[in-house]
Amino acid sequence: MAKICQYLCLCYSILLSNLTSYAQNNTDKNVVIRSQEERYEFVAANDAANPVNIQQSLKAAYVCEQYRTTIPFAEFYDDKSKIEDVRVYVDNDRRKEVKPIFANYSIDNIFYSDAKICGLQLDLIKKGVETRVELEKSFLDPRYLTSIYFSEPYPVHSKVIAVVVPRWMKIEIKEMNFGGHNISLDKTYDNKKDADIYTYTATNLAARENDAQAPGPSYVYPHLLMLPKSATTSKGTQTYFNKTEDLYAWYHSLVQQIGDDEAIIKQKALEITKGISSDTAKIVAVYQWVQDNIRYIAFEDGIAGFKPEAAQSVLQHKYGDCKGMANLTRGLLKALGFDARLCWIGTDHIAYDYSTPSMAVDNHMICALNYKGKRYFIDATETYIGFNQYAQRIQNRQVMIENDKSYILDRIPDCKYTQNTEVEKRTLRVDGNALVGTVQHLWEGESKEYLLNRVNGTRKEKINDAMLRFLNDDNDKYGITNLKTSDVNNWNQQLSINYDLRYQDAVAGFGDDMFIEMDFRKELSDFTIDTTKRRADYLFSFKHHVRHETDLDIPAGYKAELPANLNVDRDGYAFHLTYKQTGSKVIYQKEIIIRNNWLAKSAFKQWNEDVQLLNKAYLEQVTLNKK
Structure with a gap:
């Protein structure tokens, strides 16, 4: 059951793909796990290649608290583990007609691994009626049971994890991320088995969150890290991982x-x-x-x-x-x-x-x-x-x-964030209600990789169309002609793109005045974090460095009125928007820096306030007044 924590959202067949899709989007609190018991026992095996096995048993009782539903259950196995039996009970009645599916794990129908998956549908037929899954599984090699997680996709009222370790087995069990959780340990000795039994009891565990761009589960969720050292059986002494x-x-x-x-x-x-x-x-x-x-x-x-x-x-x-x-x-x-x-x-x-x-x-x-x-x-x-x-x-x-x-x-x-620099330089002039001119882009590092992934995700003959859609952000008023790129097949150099631009309806007029928004991209616009829903820290895919400059010719007979600058500089990020006039040009410069891709929950409030300032600054316009 430990691996369900990591793999429930993987697709491995049409049926289970649909089921896991449900699990990913099941944000209500309808389903809970009333109780769950897991037992892992190290046993000596009559096998020289695998002298120690681990026998796992699981009992998990699910209930719906509001309305009937169907949920997925899935467990991985491989050539070093096997699932012995799976049983389903509804209100304590055995449902033999519920058969698990055993399938190879595949991507695009390519079976490129020894990983397999066992899955089934659990029908929760009525509020309060218990549906229970029982599973027997064995690990042929203790190295492959690396961790046991407490949290599940649904809230857990009570969970008991028992680990039975005979004295001939040497193992370290590390308790990870226990802080803030109600988990207790009771260690006893079984004289008949000559074994220590570690019994962990957890109550009122919150469901795992499905926050996007979140840290991996080993940072967040309580679990046992299983570190097998050695074993001495009738087959001799087997060394596992005493040290690195x-x-x-x-x-x-x-x-x-x-x-x-x-x-x-x-x-x-x-x-x-x-x-x-x-x-x-x-x-x-x-x-x-x-x-x-x-x-x-x-x-x-x-x-x-x-x-x-x-x-x-x-x-x-x-x-x-x-x-x-x-x-x-x-x-x-x-x-x-x-x-x-x-x-x-x-x-x-x-x-x-x-x-x-x-x-x-x-x-x-x-x-x-x-x-x-x-x-x-x-x-x-x-x-x-x-x-x-x-x-x-x-x-x-x-x-x-x-x-x-x-x-x-x-x-x-x-x-540093400078590895991923993205530069855009626009030189523009007013032509009626349009801005016209030339644009140059440069991409490096992961910003370049992001662009090429987007563009090359299309069929080869449509790469040019995909590039145009990326550059104009599907805005048909942002007209691009004479597009020229560097070699898009050589990503060991900067990617550069140049084109001519006609940005229609970019100039608004009122009387003798013209109003121009200087920023088309508006990166991070409205990128506020809903702190009422998000529970995990936020991880940007990579550090960002955006540098944009727009040079605008001031038409003859006009003078420019410039918005205020914005300067936000925090430990992990910075937003800089500046306006200045040099001769007959307005120069708008923007620099967005994400220097630390890990945004902690403690920084969400400040981040949201700063993004609101950024949004407000984006809405400011350059005003051209007729003299």
Whole structure:
């Protein structure tokens, strides 16, 4: 049941896709979990490969408090776990006709993982009538039970989690995010089993929130982090993750099993870099080739497959997950003589680092390149970001780098907001009730990646139309002609776009006066946060840096009356709007800075006040008075 917390909103079949859609949008308080009991017991198994299993049992009782409804229930499993039985009871009567669906987890019908899912519909037939699910599941390897969450998609009146640990099993159970929750622990000893029993009881747990752009669950929700150390059974002593070295040793052993075909990889590497003499250009060519030719199949944390797919298989399929893409990138670079290595990393979705030896620490794999005394990190899953630029999700994150039988810990650079600068320069004049002139745009970093993702999300023959819609924000009065772009297929350089503009009805007249709004974009306009509904901190997708300038010719015979400037500067963000007159020109400059992508709840009030100031400033107009 622990994985339901992380995966309930994933789609895995038409039926369960519909059900999970309901769960995502179920914001009312109709459904509650009256009681839930979970038990996890470590048992010795007669299996040399998997000498320790974990037997899980679950009983969860759901009720509707207002009206009848149907809700989804889902549980993941894989080649290291199996679901033994699922039973459904309504008002204590067994409903044998309710059959769970067992399906491969797929994306676009590509079964690219050993992950599977079990799901069913639960009918809550009448207010107050209890519908209960009982489930039996086993984990073949204790490493794969990384965490047990208390919170559920619905409010929980009472939840009991019992963990039975025989004395031959050494494990650390870390209590995470317990503050502010009513959770108690009762530890007892079972003499017959020679086992310690940890019984956690939680009451009145709030439902998990569905806030968009929220921190990952490991930052927020109470859970048990399960850290298996070792076990001594009749099969001998099995070491799991006593320390970080053990975690790396296990990862490294999987890498040794990959089986890359070096001849095939070298042939492809030479093909990609044919005619290129510069080392740097070869590196960039390999990086961009993987970005452009290998489809990224994304799997979130919890997938049981930690062994990268062989590079030749990724080449053949032309798709892969982060592990497969990282291994292919490494293989191509190594074939060219570069020092390239695999890296394990947890994105900013995860609260832990490698001081905690657990598979819960990382959910991503990239490649490191040591070149001329400097280390570069390469993440080909970021399709449109340039070499030596880093996505927000991995910035400042600790990374584990392969180093034969040892490892290296490092950090991804924490890039400043200037990496993602977006510039717009407009030179305009008044033509009747229109503004006409020229516009130049420049994009870098993740602002460029965002634009290219939007534009390339369309069919190739419609890219130009998509670019126009993006630039004019679907405003048919913002007429664009003579559009010229830099190479949109080379994202290792700035993206630049130039065009001629005729902005119809942008000039309002009253008598001898003209009124002009100088800002067409109005970034963050009305971006206030509803503090009555939102419970989680807000995470911007990346740090932002917007710099816009509009130069407006003052028509002959007119003088300009300028609005007041706006200057807001906080620790995490800044808004600057300035007007000035230089000779016969009005110059409007705007700078929007999001220097910290994490906006804490404690800052919401100030943020909302500042956005209101920004909105008010956006509505101000330049007035041109006839002399």
